[in-house]
Every structure is written in structure tokens, then in C-alpha cells.
Amino acid sequence: xxxxxxxxxxxxxxxxxxxxxxxxxxxxxxxxxxxxxxxxxxxxxxxxxxxxxxxxxxxxxxxxxxxxxxxxxxxxxxxxxxxxxxxxxxxxxxxxxxxxxxxxxxxxxxxxxxxxxxxxxxxxxxxxxxxxxxxxxxxxxxxxxxxxxxxxxxxxxxxxxxxxxxxxxxxxxxxxxxxxxxxxxxxxxxxxxxxxxxxxxxxxxxxxxxxxxxxxxxxxxxxxxxxxxxxxxxxxxxxxxxxxxxxxxxxxxxxxxxxxxxxxxxxxxxxxxxxxxxxxxxxxxxxxxxxxxxxxxxxxxxxxxxxxxxxxxxxxxxxxxxxxxxxxxxxxxxxxxxxxxxxxxxxxxxxxxxxxxxxxxxxxxxxxxxxxxxxxxxxxxxxxxxxxxx
Ligand SMILES: *Cc1c(COP(=O)(O)O)cnc(C)c1O
Numbered sequence: 001x002x003x004x005x006x007x008x009x010x011x012x013x014x015x016x017x018x019x020x021x022x023x024x025x026x027x028x029x030x031x032x033x034x035x036x037x038x039x040x041x042x043x044x045x046x047x048x049x050x051x052x053x054x055x056x057x058x059x060x061x062x063x064x065x066x067x068x069x070x071x072x073x074x075x076x077x078x079x080x081x082x083x084x085x086x087x088x089x090x091x092x093x094x095x096x097x098x099x100x101x102x103x104x105x106x107x108x109x110x111x112x113x114x115x116x117x118x119x120x121x122x123x124x125x126x127x128x129x130x131x132x133x134x135x136x137x138x139x140x141x142x143x144x145x146x147x148x149x150x151x152x153x154x155x156x157x158x159x160x161x162x163x164x165x166x167x168x169x170x171x172x173x174x175x176x177x178x179x180x181x182x183x184x185x186x187x188x189x190x191x192x193x194x195x196x197x198x199x200x201x202x203x204x205x206x207x208x209x210x211x212x213x214x215x216x217x218x219x220x221x222x223x224x225x226x227x228x229x230x231x232x233x234x235x236x237x238x239x240x241x242x243x244x245x246x247x248x249x250x251x252x253x254x255x256x257x258x259x260x261x262x263x264x265x266x267x268x269x270x271x272x273x274x275x276x277x278x279x280x281x282x283x284x285x286x287x288x289x290x291x292x293x294x295x296x297x298x299x300x301x302x303x304x305x306x307x308x309x310x311x312x313x314x315x316x317x318x319x320x321x322x323x324x325x326x327x328x329x330x331x332x333x334x335x336x337x338x339x340x341x342x343x344x345x346x347x348x349x350x351x352x353x354x355x356x357x358x359x360x361x362x363x364x365x366x367x368x369x370x371x372x373x374x375x376x377x378x379x380x381x382x383x384x385x386x387x388x389x390x
Pocket of ligand 1: 047095176218219220221235236237238239
């Protein structure tokens with residue numbers, strides 16, 4: 001049970017572990033990646049931003065590369081540096097625009113970048129020249145996401161500017177889809193418009209005699225619903241972490257995709273609560289009958305949303321009947337109604353909050369009106385990650 005949980009992690013040997021931990025099934029990740037690579041036949045860029053959606057950037061990056069990922073994508077320069085410090089030498093693409101003061105570090109970490117305007121391209125060229133280095137640039141074209149990107153009309157001139165930069169190379173052309181995970185008619189028409197605009201821009205770049213490099217557009221929605229968004233590389237994130245879109249896909253068999261993360265803990269205290277007694281802050285739950293209530297050492301301070309108070313049930317041991325969390329979730333603890341059968345459950349029993357034998361993070365997300373990305377990203381550094389299948 002709780003006894004000897006010893007794990008070797010990137011930070012060294014941990015002598016003991018708290019009950020609450022996130023189990024990351026690395027073997028599932030590898031299967032997910034191999035399957036999506038087979039389906040798309042394209043190069044694969046594995047997004048490992050936000051500490052690999054909360055799963056741990058280095059172990060995920062290593063496993064992804066071992067299963068055939070070609071690129072890694074990060075959101076901050078620091079995330080790129082973390083990969084390099086971890087001895088990862090695969091291409092790392094920075095998805096967001098940094099401050100000018102960060103460009104030197106981008107060069108030092110040999111990262112590739114998205115660029116979409118003249119000023120930034122000039123800044124990249126000047127810094128690269130000063131360092132005697134070259135930077136691989138992917139022209140980011142905004143076809144409807146409204147975040148970062150030049151207009152399709154500006155794309156040929158900017159591609160030319162990047163190509164002409166003595167210390168720059170046009171490594172790719174990319175866009176990002178805003179609504180590709182929805183099969184609503186309006187969203188499908190919008191995605192179609194985005195893909196047409198992107199294809200047009202890439203053709204115009206080619207018509208100038210410029211090699212567009214790696215052409216990439218597909219996030220999870222693109223991979224699952226739009227074969228013609230795959231181009232030379234795909235960038236699905238949440239799909240590879242195990243959470244396909246809600247609608248069934250004609251291209252991807254969701255039965256082959258498994259969620260990686262399980263949030264586990266152990267019951268650390270059990271007591272009898274009499275009918276009419278309340279549990280936790282604000283007295284939002286009162287026992288309808290005599291029952292036994294267990295305390296779990298996990299709360300919103302670990303990233304378990306307080307919105308789940310009285311809204312979620314957990315798996316105790318391997319019992320098939322889920323048990324409800326009762327009362328408000330506290331910062332460090334929450335309570336579970338174990339029922340009145342003393343023989344069944346007790347102190348130290350293992351509890352799964354999501355994933356594994358319990359409903360996964362996508363189901364939890366649906367319960368509180370958010371997305372699985374936010375559920376896994378929010379599990380914070382107080383929760384040790386245990387890597388299974390490495
Ligand atoms: C995060 C991100 C992705 C991956 O998106 P998913 O929805 O997780 O598939 C792809 N491309 C860009 C530019 C991103 O920022």
C-alpha cells in the first residue's frame with residue numbers, strides 16, 4: 001500500500017514519497033505517438049509546453065523522440081533550455097514570440113522560432129549575425145486563429161525576407177486552426193476557409209521560387225478531422241496525451257488512444273460521521289445517514305479544482321463503485337464518503353481521483369466546464385510524477 005514508494009526521477013533518488021502522486025504511463029504515450037505517426041504518415045511535432053501539459057517535459061520529450069517524434073514544441077525560452085539541459089538535441093520550436101532580450105538565449109539553445117513580422121525577423125537576423133549563428137525560422141501565417149501570424153497576403157514577402165536573411169533560414173511555414181475539433185457546420189466551414197487560405201499562401205511562396213520548408217497546420221482537431229491539414233508535419237498535443245475530441249473521427253480510432261495521467265492518493269484518516277453532522281468548510285455537506293468518511297491528502301493546493309467539491313467521485317482500491325467527494329475541497333485535503341461497510345475500505349487504501357480505473361481527466365473537465373488541458377496542467381509541482389513503463 002503506501003509503504004515503500006521509491007522512485008528514481010530526473011532530480012535524483014527520492015527517499016520517500018507523499019501519498020498524492022501523478023502516475024504517467026509513458027508506454028501509452030509511445031503507443032499513441034506510434035499510432036498517430038502511422039495514421040498521418042507525416043513528421044510529428046510533440047508539444048511539450050507547460051511541462052508537457054503537466055506530465056513532465058523531459059520524460060515526455062525523451063519518450064516522444066524514442067517513439068518517432070521529429071520535433072518538440074515549447075512556449076517559452078526557459079522550456080527550451082530545460083530540454084537542452086536535459087541533453088535533448090532534437091529540433092525545438094518556440095511557439096510564442098519572446099522579448100528581444102531573449103533572442104540570445106534562443107540562439108544559445110539552438111531553438112527554432114515562429115516569426116510573423118518584419119521587426120522580429122530583423123531582430124532575429126541582427127542577433128544571429130552578432131553571435132555568428134544561424135536561426136531556423138518558421139513563418140507563422142494567421143488564417144483565422146487571431147493570435148500570432150502575418151496575413152496570407154503578407155506571407156510571400158516575409159518568406160522572402162527570411163530567406164534573404166544571411167543568418168536566417170526558412171525552415172517551415174505554419175498556421176494554427178481555431179475550431180478544427182468541432183464538427184458544427186459553421187466551424188467546419190471556418191476550418192475549410194483557414195486551410196484554403198493557408199494552402200494559397202504556401203502556393204504563393206512557392207510561386208516566388210522559395211522553398212517553404214516544413215508545412216504544418218494540424219493540431220489535435222486537424223489530425224482527427226482534416227486529412228488535408230496534415231501537410232508535411234502535424235502538431236497534435238492533447239490527442240497524444242490521450243484525450244481525443246468529443247466527436248467520433250473518420251480518420252483516428254480513439255480506441256487506440258489512451259490517457260497518460262492518473263492522479264492517485266491514499267486514505268490517511270477514517271472516522272464515523274453521524275447522520276446530520278457536516279463535513280468541511282461552509283458546511284456544504286451533511287451526512288444523510290451514519291457513514292464513514294475518509295480524508296485524502298490532496299486539495300486545490302495540488303491543482304485539484306475546488307469546483308469539484310461535492311461534484312466528483314473517486315475509485316477506492318479496485319472497487320467498481322465510485323465514492324463521492326463530500327464537502328468543500330480544502331487546500332491540502334478533501335473528504336470521501338466511504339459508506340457504512342467497515343470491512344470494505346480503510347486507512348491507507350489507495351484512491352484514484354482520475355485516470356486509470358477511474359474516469360479520466362477529460363471526464364473531470366466536462367464536469368466543471370473546462371478542458372482536459374487545464375486539468376492536467378493544473379496538477380502542480382507539489383505532486384510528484386511517477387513514470388510507468390520506462
Ligand atoms: C498547443 C499548440 C498545439 C497543440 O494543440 P492541441 O490542441 O493540444 O492539439 C499545436 N500548435 C500550436 C501552435 C500550439 O500552440
